[in-house]
Amino acid sequence: AQSVTQPDIHITVSEGASLELRCNYSYGATPYLFWYVQSPGQGLQLLLKYFSGDTLVQGIKGFEAEFKRSQSSFNLRKPSVHWSDAAEYFCAVGAGANAGKSTFGDGTTLTVKP
Amino acid sequence: SQTIHQWPATLVQPVGSPLSLECTVEGTSNPNLYWYRQAAGRGLQLLFYSVGIGQISSEVPQNLSASRPQDRQFILSSKKLLLSDSGFYLCAWMLGTGVSGELFFGEGSRLTVL
Secondary structure: OOOEEEOEEEEEOOOOEEEEEEEOOOOOOOOOEEEEEEEEOEEEEEEEOOOOOOOEEEEEEHEEEEHHHOOOEEEEEEEEHHHHHOOOEEEEEEOOOHHHHHHEEOOOOEEEEE | OOEEEEEEEEEEEEOOOOOEEEEEEOOOOOOOOEEEHHHHHHOEEEEEEEOOOEEEEEEEOOOOEEEEEEOOEEEEEOOOHHHHHHOEEEEEEEEEOOOOOOOOOOOOOOEEEO
């Protein structure tokens, strides 16, 4: 069975500082990996996804993530955080056409200090 | 463009009362449809998914049921709500024939059972 671990429940960074959110997955084949963002009381929005090819993927809002098969990781990064990035971030792993059965991590809440 | 609508946005119901949450998708055909529940401080738990009209798969045993009476309509129901049914319910869709695996989420329905 597939699983996702986000080790950090809550992260606080200063505005303008760099950010890295960690994600580790467990899956028997090549995974489809996703990062979603959720603002309070809202649905989730896709930030980026990895299916194959270049292991460094670019997403919206200046985010990027790197797939490292040897570490079973898919960490999300941003070089300079803006106050509007404060939200909850979810990593998810799927399985191709059946990827609607994506498994989500418990999420990391990001707080941005002025 | 595709859109997804969920209603009601907020619902407060007494224990033992029935429930009906509705979700509709516009701008696409034969989507895969999903109901997720998000408990406070937790990730997303997949409750039901559907790959076509009348086809429902349940992921976890529970007090809820789902139906898909039309191609782009997905309904979450309960005959008698429990306190443990409280949570944030998210409907999502995915292209049924593609392999992108990206989920598009509605804005959510917050259910409080008293």
